[in-house]
Amino acid sequence: MDDITRDHTGPRMSQIVKHNGTIYLAGQVGNAGDSVTEQTKTCLANIDKLLAEAGSDKTRILQTVIWMADMKDFAEMNAVWDAWVPAGHTPARAAGESKLATPEYLVEFIVVAAEK
Numbered sequence: 001m002d003d004i005t006r007d008h009t010g011p012r013m014s015q016i017v018k019h020n021g022t023i024y025l026a027g028q029v030g031n032a033g034d035s036v037t038e039q040t041k042t043c044l045a046n047i048d049k050l051l052a053e054a055g056s057d058k059t060r061i062l063q064t065v066i067w068m069a070d071m072k073d074f075a076e077m078n079a080v081w082d083a084w085v086p087a088g089h090t091p092a093r094a095a096g097e098s099k100l101a102t103p104e105y106l107v108e109f110i111v112v113a114a115e116k
Helices: 036-054 071-084
Strands: 004-009 014-019 022-025 061-068 092-097 107-114
Touching: 014 036, 022 036, 036 071, 036 107, 061 071, 071 092
Parallel strands: 061 092
Antiparallel strands: 004 014, 014 022, 022 107, 061 107
């Protein structure tokens, strides 16, 4: 059986879980109260940091699920996403509307990636 490693483990979740060459990141949110643009930038910067720590990068993302508090912000979030995701390395992706942990959170990213 392959080992499962967990990093930044707290009482409810781990920020990084690795198993069988696959990296699972906990949902990433920005700073409560910031704009959708700023929250998205913060989420993506956190993803970059966590993937680097896990031995990967954004070119290795397999899937991203994006939850938004309001789909009216979809274009604003996509403007940041489109500038961040490398051409030719776009992952499978889904986006939907959902109530997030608090009303101040406007966007949350959930990422699955491959190790290098």
